[in-house]
Amino acid sequence: xxxxxxxxxxxxxxxxxxxxxxxxxxxxxxxxxxxxxxxxxxxxxxxxxxxxxxxxxxxxxxxxxxxxxxxxxxxxxxxxxxxxxxxxxxxxxxxxxxxxxxxxxxxxxxxxxxxxxxxxxxxxxxxxxxxxxxxxxxxxxxxxxxxxxxxxxxxx
Amino acid sequence: xxxxxxxxxxxxxxxxxxxxxxxxxxxxxxxxxxxxxxxxxxxxxxxxxxxxxxxxxxxxxxxxxxxxxxxxxxxxxxxxxxxxxxxxxxxxxxxxxxxxxxxxxxxxxxxxxxxxxxxxxxxxxxxxxxxxxxxxxxxxxxxxxxxxxxxxxxxx
Amino acid sequence: xxxxxxxxxxxxxxxxxxxxxxxxxxxxxxxxxxxxxxxxxxxxxxxxxxxxxxxxxxxxxxxxxxxxxxxxxxxxxxxxxxxxxxxxxxxxxxxxxxxxxxxxxxxxxxxxxxxxxxxxxxxxxxxxxxxxxxxxxxxxxxxxxxxxxxxxxxxx
Amino acid sequence: xxxxxxxxxxxxxxxxxxxxxxxxxxxxxxxxxxxxxxxxxxxxxxxxxxxxxxxxxxxxxxxxxxxxxxxxxxxxxxxxxxxxxxxxxxxxxxxxxxxxxxxxxxxxxxxxxxxxxxxxxxxxxxxxxxxxxxxxxxxxxxxxxxxxxxxxxxxx
Numbered sequence: 001x002x003x004x005x006x007x008x009x010x011x012x013x014x015x016x017x018x019x020x021x022x023x024x025x026x027x028x029x030x031x032x033x034x035x036x037x038x039x040x041x042x043x044x045x046x047x048x049x050x051x052x053x054x055x056x057x058x059x060x061x062x063x064x065x066x067x068x069x070x071x072x073x074x075x076x077x078x079x080x081x082x083x084x085x086x087x088x089x090x091x092x093x094x095x096x097x098x099x100x101x102x103x104x105x106x107x108x109x110x111x112x113x114x115x116x117x118x119x120x121x122x123x124x125x126x127x128x129x130x131x132x133x134x135x136x137x138x139x140x141x142x143x144x145x146x147x148x149x150x151x152x153x154x155x156x
Numbered sequence: 157x158x159x160x161x162x163x164x165x166x167x168x169x170x171x172x173x174x175x176x177x178x179x180x181x182x183x184x185x186x187x188x189x190x191x192x193x194x195x196x197x198x199x200x201x202x203x204x205x206x207x208x209x210x211x212x213x214x215x216x217x218x219x220x221x222x223x224x225x226x227x228x229x230x231x232x233x234x235x236x237x238x239x240x241x242x243x244x245x246x247x248x249x250x251x252x253x254x255x256x257x258x259x260x261x262x263x264x265x266x267x268x269x270x271x272x273x274x275x276x277x278x279x280x281x282x283x284x285x286x287x288x289x290x291x292x293x294x295x296x297x298x299x300x301x302x303x304x305x306x307x308x309x310x311x312x
Numbered sequence: 313x314x315x316x317x318x319x320x321x322x323x324x325x326x327x328x329x330x331x332x333x334x335x336x337x338x339x340x341x342x343x344x345x346x347x348x349x350x351x352x353x354x355x356x357x358x359x360x361x362x363x364x365x366x367x368x369x370x371x372x373x374x375x376x377x378x379x380x381x382x383x384x385x386x387x388x389x390x391x392x393x394x395x396x397x398x399x400x401x402x403x404x405x406x407x408x409x410x411x412x413x414x415x416x417x418x419x420x421x422x423x424x425x426x427x428x429x430x431x432x433x434x435x436x437x438x439x440x441x442x443x444x445x446x447x448x449x450x451x452x453x454x455x456x457x458x459x460x461x462x463x464x465x466x467x468x
Numbered sequence: 469x470x471x472x473x474x475x476x477x478x479x480x481x482x483x484x485x486x487x488x489x490x491x492x493x494x495x496x497x498x499x500x501x502x503x504x505x506x507x508x509x510x511x512x513x514x515x516x517x518x519x520x521x522x523x524x525x526x527x528x529x530x531x532x533x534x535x536x537x538x539x540x541x542x543x544x545x546x547x548x549x550x551x552x553x554x555x556x557x558x559x560x561x562x563x564x565x566x567x568x569x570x571x572x573x574x575x576x577x578x579x580x581x582x583x584x585x586x587x588x589x590x591x592x593x594x595x596x597x598x599x600x601x602x603x604x605x606x607x608x609x610x611x612x613x614x615x616x617x618x619x620x621x622x623x624x
Contacts, residue, residue, distance in 0.1 A: 026497065029494065035494060
């Protein structure tokens with residue numbers, strides 16, 4: 001991401017999963033803004049929401065007999081505009097890339113049509129024995145919610 | 157940062173300001189780990205601690221007659237190892253770069269000598285009228301806490 | 313409150329203001345329940361919601377030229393049942409009593425029709441000079457949202 | 469508790485367990501005070517600290533083969549003075565009463581020698597099958613950290 005991020009990132013329509021979230025009074029800091037750490041929590045909430053919609057509660061895929069042990073390896077957030085309380089924000093979430101043992105989830109927060117924050121999160125499938133390949137059935141589910149689907153033009 | 161970050165980043169001695177922090181019970185998530193959002197809050201605490209030590213309470217430099225309106229523009233965190241509760245962690249903080257209206261603060265969290273997380277935060281001096289140059293007296297204070305000081309070898 | 317609280321407290325219909333709230337992933341503790349401190353934050357959110365609906369944003373009554381400096385003097389919560397994530401809960405809020413400089417706000421949280429928690433909060437009007445009488449126009453607004461209105465039977 | 473609480477409650481010496489805690493930047497609300505919900509989290513931290521000191525990590529008594537499933541049934545807090553950031557506060561904790569299946573923990577927060585908040589918390593031993601008697605070995609441990617021990621004067 002950074003200063004030169006892809007403009008497609010700031011369009012809600014490019015995210016397959018959307019969740020509406022409301023900051024809380026306690027999310028404000030002493031300056032009266034919704035704090036940057038609270039915004040990280042809102043992005044987490046949206047990611048967990050997509051994972052739950054996809055895999056079922058407790059991160060257990062309905063077809064799986066055990067929960068998926070997942071840890072965050074990297075989170076980066078660009079704060080593009082102010083987030084206010086009270087307010088209502090839509091957060092778009094999608095999968096950006098599925099690696100061997102990791103998944104990139106991309107998110108964006110919108111105030112109306114205006115993108116106020118972007119978040120990239122790298123999650124790793126990590127049982128007690130260390131990073132392990134993402135199970136094939138989870139991999140297939142993740143590819144159903146890719147952000148920015150490749151546009152296939154019939155004429156090409 | 158990312159996968160190929162500078163190894164100097166994971167040495168506590170390279171950070172001019174160090175703060176010891178303890179996760180709280182409420183920082184644990186349902187998996188029993190200190191949550192990645194809580195780790196973001198710990199990094200914020202250390203950054204604020206350095207700013208306070210440098211500029212005085214309420215982000216007011218003692219020599220300044222007014223508080224500095226500062227907002228986060230970007231925060232990125234690499235989670236390198238597990239953070240546990242209960243536990244005690246040292247967080248190193250320094251200035252990585254001073255731009256015209258922004259400052260890069262670099263931080264790292266240590267479990268003993270082991271670096272468990274890295275954080276880069278870009279803060280912008282932003283009065284109500286929009287981004288504005290960092291005041292000269294603050295700029296000078298910030299340069300006294302640079303991380304990774306350039307090594308000047310006399311023989312060169 | 314305590315063990316022998318009024319059964320009227322556990323009926324949503326007895327609260328003039330109702331807000332629907334959703335716990336967040338980060339509200340769970342390491343036992344997988346929504347933590348008791350997070351429940352306190354949800355009650356705060358509902359109280360602030362009622363105050364905002366009544367007095368306007370920033371606790372400023374529309375008819376007032378200045379914000380009301382209010383602090384919590386006492387909060388007590390009875391946890392009657394488990395609060396789960398994910399979930400949706402309705403929180404009822406009303407005024408229980410208006411004192412000279414303080415207001416008792418009474419709240420209850422519901423899972424469907426089942427009351428899972430009760431909260432009493434005493435808020436004090438406290439400018440920098442110390443506790444002060446609740447302004448008359450605020451007092452009048454507060455009496456429009458009393459919980460458990462006294463039933464006046466004409467024949468008695 | 470309430471307005472007429474026992475003056476012994478506001479003396480740190482009456483609490484067998486003491487923990488020093490520091491509010492965080494994120495604990496402040498938009499008014500610049502440490503928020504009342506954050507104070508509830510600080511009291512929780514101190515209670516968990518005492519339980520850990522007494523029973524071992526994860527609420528497992530060293531002599532026990534299984535963790536104790538404990539839930540909060542009631543928490544009440546009196547806010548007596550302002551809690552500021554930055555700051556350092558001592559929180560005293562003790563056991564007020566051991567019931568059949570519940571324990572009353574009493575706490576107080578001090579700014580220097582001044583008590584700024586009191587907290588009573590009722591915790592219940594509640595396995596999946598419902599409230600159950602506090603195990604005898606835990607009961608004995610709890611009685612070693614009673615607050616306000618009855619003074620036995622030999623001459624009386």
